[in-house]
Amino acid sequence: MIDKNNKQFTRKADSVVVHGYQGCDPLTGAISYPIYQTSTYKNPGLNSNIQFSYSRCDNPTRFELENTIALLENGTAGYAFASGLAAVTATFSLLKSGEHVVVSDDIYGGSYRQIEELWKNFGVEFTAVDVGDTAAVKAAVRPNTKMIYLESPTNPMMKVADIAAIAEISKACGALLVVDNTFLTPYFQKPIELGADIVIHSGTKFLAGHHDTTAGFVVVNNEALEKRMGLILRTEGSGLAPFDSWLVLRGIKTLALRMKRHEENAIKVAAFLKNHPAVEKVYFVGDKEHPSFDVTMKQTTGFGGMISFSIKDASKVEQVLCGGDMIMFAESLGGTATLITYPQTQTHASIPAEVRNKIGITDRLIRLSVGIEDAEDIIADLTKMLS
């Protein structure tokens, strides 16, 4: 559990990201938190009660990162995993066979695959709904519902869930509300403050921010969940390695600067795309015409850098994806460089075509992770790609 007397609690997120949880290494004063590259630790004596005994269970560099993310999300504790999907696995590991989950019908394809290929085999039941429709979420609840699991905004259709309203539903039925906060990060959205029990992340994305590591997080809001999640991390053995923990700690130092720039650029790029004759529709939560714009304004402090759009002519897809000089056609999102992705064959390829098409992931849908380059250069490249 993180210490609520920590001075960082009184500071703004722009300062917290720079200083992390402890500010520096208490042992040496090192301002760049050291990489404790060790698998094991000398035990001072029989029956001694030591915090660090084996790095699968606990490592100081990972611990500093876990406390930093817990602080940023205003949870009671954080857990760092080897990838976002490992964090998803740990979260669903809270469930038992015969229990039911209400899940967003639009989620990252890897999370969808995990549900279909693993959890359904273990007898966990799922109902997929549009989480932008709070009434549909309520209607999907069953007597055995133990979890409501959503992304907001969703990947890739950018649907927005009213987190506070859904938290009321989860509390009324005694289910855990889990929010994947990958797209906005705690810099723009804090689901635990809106009533969520658990926040998860692909730390690979905006948190690490530099396309150089994979990581995942679970942040919880109470002691009972801390005990269970700590046990799951140690037992599944999926904790983040010391060097990768350090990379994410370093990435987080510039989270505030990067998120502001991602957003500033995304606003310009979304406006450009909306006016482009080759573009059919733009999906961006900062667009005043987005169906849940009022919910976004209520629950977030920013729009982030993610945009999806559909083009009118499917035959132009390859030119749009690969026709840039600077923008790269690649999976993933949230890093410094602008990346363009084709959900149908990349991030959401494991979803059957009929399910994909129903939610809008068609052969004309493209996802853009707007980077922190100069906005004019991004738009110049997009102009070429869409020509």
Ligand SMILES: Cc1ncc(COP(=O)(O)O)c(C=O)c1O
């Ligand atoms: C919203 C979301 N959650 C989870 C994940 C999984 O994260 P990772 O790729 O780090 O395993 C992704 C990956 O793209 C994602 O977009």
